[in-house]
Amino acid sequence: MYDSLNKPIPEFTYLNARGNIIRYRYIMRFFYEQYERINYWLRPEEVYEGVVAMGLDMPYELEECQQDLGVLKEWGSLVVQHDGTRVTTIEEYLKKRFRYMMTPYAIEIERLVIQLEGIKGYGGALQSSKLYELARLVQSLRNWTDRSAQQAEEHWDRMFEIFKNLNEQAGNYIASLNSKQSEELYTTEAFLPYKDSVISYLDEFISVLQQTAPEISQSLRDLQRDERFVSEYLEAVITAKRSVPQLEEVLTEEEWRRRMQSQWLNFERWFLGDERDRAQTVRLVHIAKETIYKLVRCALRIQEKGRSGISRMQELEAIGLWFLRLDDMDDAHRLFAYAFGLYETRHFLGEHRDDRSALAETSMWQTHPNKISLTPRGQQYRQRSTGPTPAIKRKKTTSIQDYLENKQWEEGLLQQYVAKGIVRISELPVVSRQERQQLLAWIGRCLGNKLLFFTTPEGIQIAIDRKTEIPTTTLECEDGTLQMPDFTLVFRKEGE
Known part of the structure; x- marks a missing residue:
């Protein structure tokens, strides 16, 4: 099953080949563009003219193009066929003439390279409407009994197409909100106009997901109770898949069965979870909510940062005049409480020295203040020596003695x-x-x-x-x- 993992893929060589990598990539891109135009077999002269017309910025000759085509053929990116067209000159008759075409591997590789070139970010989207359609398709499985294998295959392809697209798009969109570029945007005021639209977008998706996920989960649980129905449905899909003639990838019935069962189990695990992990729908809702909290916090930080630079001179001047007009101290205390509230408290911990016996029953306003000497925090400060401290030395000697006695015991x-x-x-x-x-x-x-x-x-x-x-x-x-x-x-x- 995994024998292909032990083999290298030489078709990728032209993407990292030293020396002539630019020429190779121009040639393969020209072949791919002609492939999309249903022009499969190309002669070296056509390739040479096409590459030069694409704007290859280096000296290039037809002989060099023929050599490059031969190298790409050895790497498996091209296949060769003898050109049996009618010749008109002796030189053409004596020279071997070939035509070249891309291999299936090379087509997919070049298609992948084009997709990678177009990626500017994670992209993605939260397709809420697809959730309703997916829920409808899962619920309609109960009515499949009288349908043909062809209809079962169409139902399966549509259901898993939506599921795969929904999973990938949602994952990419959530990743885009947590990317480095987005993190930088969250710290600027340019983020504020987008905040409300992004949050409402996430809220709508969470609402739809919380509405449809339980329906899909319940339908899947009902299907789990009827294993015979699920196996008959999968067998019908396998029958339809095997009825399509395949010349390249030919799978046995058992291989098809393993593939379909694995896909169905992954589909169930995404909505129901298993003994090792919870359902992906629950995790997706949790991640979306955490993203909303994050966006709100970033917006609040930006707004608070903007307010910190605002001058409050006029407000303080108005409050000062208000205080000036008051005659009663109690009214002044009330105004201060309304205007400024409580200051930030500071807690000091220390030994309370008081000669009062009933301290618990005594008001704090009636106790004597404790004087505490604070030392400077500077690194160059050194405490002045006030002579020997016999009490400390006696305590240190006692500690050493206790340690030695404990060690001896x-x-x-x-x-x-x-x-x-x-x-x-x-x-x-x-x-x-x-x-x-x-x-x-x-x-x-x-x-x-x-x-x-x-x-x-x-x-x-x-x-x-x-x-x-x-x-x-x-x-x-x-x-x-x-x-x-x-x-x-x-x-x-x-x-x-």
Whole structure:
């Protein structure tokens, strides 16, 4: 099935050939234009005159054109046929005369190149009217029973033509709205006139899709319950497809069946989804809505940016005169609240120092203010030294001592477990809070390694015994009980 993937495609060589690439492309484009005019077989003289007339900007002779035609023939882009037309001179009789025609591969390649040259962006469109027609075609499948295979094929071709076009066009249009060029447009004021039309266009498509997608989905679910009906419909389409004589691509009945079933499953998956992913219609609605939100946010940013540069001198002057005419302070407070609202708040976190005992019952306006010294943020600022700080040194010394004592206790616990070799959580007696924390720390380090073990700086290896299923147990601690897996820890010195 995939044997063709193991073979190169020499017909593409003329698009990237070194040296004479321009001449080759002019020749192939001339052949393609003549092919569209139903002029298939061309003589070298006709090709030479046509290429020169197209505006080839380099010296070119007929002999060079004949050599280029021979090269293109070797690459499989052209096929050759002896020219048996009547000769009029001895020179023509002695010279071998040939005619050339494009191969099917070369025709499709040149057609693709022309399409690529015409691409300026993603393009695409949201064809809402096609959704109604697709829903009608899917619903009409239930009435297919009395129709012929030819009618089944026509129905199938129309349904999948709409489905394919709708899928590609919608994907291209959504991609165009998220392209780099569109992102640059969203930051300029030139985007504002298009905003409303694009949003209404997306809204209409979302509305139609949400209306037709459930109808199509329900029809497909009804068809899934009747597998015999679907298989008979596909068999009728296969019969009609095989009745068309094909001289090039000849597929067996089984190959046709696999192709049609695959297309039908993809069609169902697009509207119904599967166990691995949701329906594409749901994703398309979600993407369209996200695009609308994005366009609205971009428009708001542009409008806010435009407002930021507007002078408010006249407004502030009018408010200032209003304040000047007020005699009551309460009225001034109210006017300020209406005009400016609340300022942006700032939160400071610190230790509250107050000698009042009932602070919770005391109003904040009755408490004493706390004075907090703020240090400058500059990088060159250095705090002045005010002499030794015994309290800080004593605290630092205490911290080091606590760390050494904790380290000594940890080494003692580790040596106890090394002496045991194997420690099972369910077999442990009541442990202290510190011992429980140390056990959980060791287990966490083991589970963080794919091999379920780690080595301490003292050279002791701690590992969790590998088991497919680990039951749950209760670890009794001095400060409570802990439900956890019944791990088995193995302690041994490195190298044992």
